[in-house]
Structure formats: structure tokens, C-alpha cells
Amino acid sequence: MTAGPGETPSFDRDIKNLFRGSDREAMLGAFDLWSYDDVSKHAAPILERLQDGTMPCDGAWPPANVAIFARWVAGGMPR
Ligand code: HEM
Known part of the structure; x- marks a missing residue:
């Protein structure tokens, strides 16, 4: 499930899975x-x-993925 249009994304549900294992390792x-x-x-x-x-x-x-991250930040970065 991802956050609907009027909903603030959460880290565990919507943000963490945007980062690949290779992104994590590189950074x-x-x-x-x-x-x-x-x-x-x-x-x-x-x-x-x-x-x-x-x-x-x-x-x-x-x-669209950048927009989800931006919405998470604007929404106060819920866990
Ligand atoms: C979505 C995934 C990624 C995000 C959000 C991200 C984010 C960032 C950020 C914010 C910095 C600046 C860090 C600082 O100045 O302290 C940075 C630097 C860097 N990242 Fe990433 N990174 C990602 C994926 C990757 C990947 C896949 C690679 C290459 C395999 C990579 C290689 C680097 C390198 C070499 C630097 C230092 C040089 C520079 O600032 O351009 N990153 N990254």
C-alpha cells in the first residue's frame, strides 16, 4: 500500500522501500x-x-517518487 493523494506518506510504508540495497550501501x-x-x-x-x-x-x-519524498518531508516525516 502507498499513501493516497491526500495522505502523508510514512517512512516504513512509503519511503524506505524507495531506496535500493545498492543505494544504501553506496551511501x-x-x-x-x-x-x-x-x-x-x-x-x-x-x-x-x-x-x-x-x-x-x-x-x-x-x-512521482521525488514527489512522495517531498510530501513526506512537508508532512513532518512520520515514521
Ligand atoms: C536514492 C539514493 C541516494 C540518495 C538519496 C543519495 C544522497 C546523497 C547525498 C544527500 C549526498 C551528499 C552527502 C554529503 O554531502 O554529506 C550524496 C553524495 C554522494 N553519493 Fe549518494 N545518494 C544515493 C545513491 C547513491 C548511489 C547509488 C551512488 C553510487 C553508487 C552514490 C554515490 C555518492 C557519492 C560518490 C557521493 C559523494 C559525492 C557527491 O556529493 O556527489 N549515491 N548522496
Whole structure:
């Protein structure tokens, strides 16, 4: 299940699974993309890199996925 249009996405249900195992491994030196605490703490730079298309390094996310992440941030980053 994903969050409906009027609903705030949650980390466990909607955000964590957007990050591949290979994303997590590539970024472990900076933060753990499968950790709620790390992703919420680094949400601003993560969102910036998703929006400017420079992360992931092997190709930008589809705009719909970037929008889900942006909605999660705007909604207060529920776990
Ligand atoms: C959705 C997945 C990813 C997100 C959200 C992400 C996010 C970020 C962020 C926010 C930074 C800046 C970190 C800082 O300055 O402390 C960064 C840097 C970096 N990431 Fe990722 N990353 C992702 C996937 C990947 C992948 C798949 C690779 C390559 C295998 C990669 C390689 C790098 C490298 C080499 C840097 C340092 C150089 C730079 O800032 O461009 N990342 N990433």
C-alpha cells in the first residue's frame, strides 16, 4: 500500500522501500538510507539531491517518487 493523494506518506510504508540495497550501501559512509533516524536527520540534502537529479548516481528518480519524498518531508516525516 502507498499513501493516497491526500495522505502523508510514512517512512516504513512509503519511503524506505524507495531506496535500493545498492543505494544504501553506496551511501553508508554518510548515512543509512534504511534508517528512519538517519534519513529524517539528513532529509534536506537528500531531497535536494533527489530534486536536482544528481542522486542516485546512476539515474534520477521518476518525478512521482521525488514527489512522495517531498510530501513526506512537508508532512513532518512520520515514521
Ligand atoms: C536514492 C539514493 C541516494 C540518495 C538519496 C543519495 C544522497 C546523497 C547525498 C544527500 C549526498 C551528499 C552527502 C554529503 O554531502 O554529506 C550524496 C553524495 C554522494 N553519493 Fe549518494 N545518494 C544515493 C545513491 C547513491 C548511489 C547509488 C551512488 C553510487 C553508487 C552514490 C554515490 C555518492 C557519492 C560518490 C557521493 C559523494 C559525492 C557527491 O556529493 O556527489 N549515491 N548522496
